[in-house]
Amino acid sequence: MRARHDDGQATVELALLLPLLVLLLLVILQIGLVGRDILLVTHASREAARAAATDPDPGAALAAARASGGLDPDRMTVRVTGRRTTGSRVEVTVSYRAATDVPLIGALIGDHTIRGSTTMRVEGPASPDRTRQIGHPGS
Numbered sequence: 517m518r519a520r521h522d523d524g525q526a527t528v529e530l531a532l533l534l535p536l537l538v539l540l541l542l543v544i545l546q547i548g549l550v551g552r553d554i555l556l557v558t559h560a561s562r563e564a565a566r567a568a569a570t571d572p573d574p575g576a577a578l579a580a581a582r583a584s585g586g587l588d589p590d591r592m593t594v595r596v597t598g599r600r601t602t603g604s605r606v607e608v609t610v611s612y613r614a615a616t617d618v619p620l621i622g623a624l625i626g627d628h629t630i631r632g633s634t635t636m637r638v639e640g641p642a643s644p645d646r647t648r649q650i651g652h653p654g655s
Contacts, residue, residue, distance in 0.1 A: 545618050546622065549617075550616070553587070553630055554630055556586040556587050557612045557630045558632045558634075560580075560587060560592070561581070561609065564634070565608040566636060568636070570639050581608075581610050591613040592612050595608070597609075604637070605636070607633060608634050609632070610633075611630070613629050614630050616628065
């Protein structure tokens with residue numbers, strides 16, 4: 517009987533499966549990056565809503581969303597609606613165009629728009645006496 521020569525079989529199998537494994541790892545990486553962006557957009561919308569609820573300046577929500585960190589400000593838009601008087605509700609929607617920059621995968625799926633929306637009650641300006649009592653208990 518002749519002996520079988522299987523010396524190169526494992527190498528051929530690895531060569532066939534390795535590209536699929538690398539592609540799978542890249543997909544998992546891209547999913548993780550988009551998941552991270554979803555969390556950061558939610559955080560940015562909460563920060564922006566808090567700023568809009570406490571500060572009557574129209575640019576406060578945008579500044580707070582951009583300062584929340586981790587997101588590219590050039591890919592972000594902030595929309596504020598409903599801010600009227602103290603006690604009313606203000607809604608802030610943050611839209612972010614998440615980049616899909618992972619090689620091979622990003623080219624296949626393209627950029628994805630993520631939206632986060634938060635509603636908060638508008639708070640009135642703090643009175644000077646109350647601020648002093650909270651900030652300086654002895655005064």
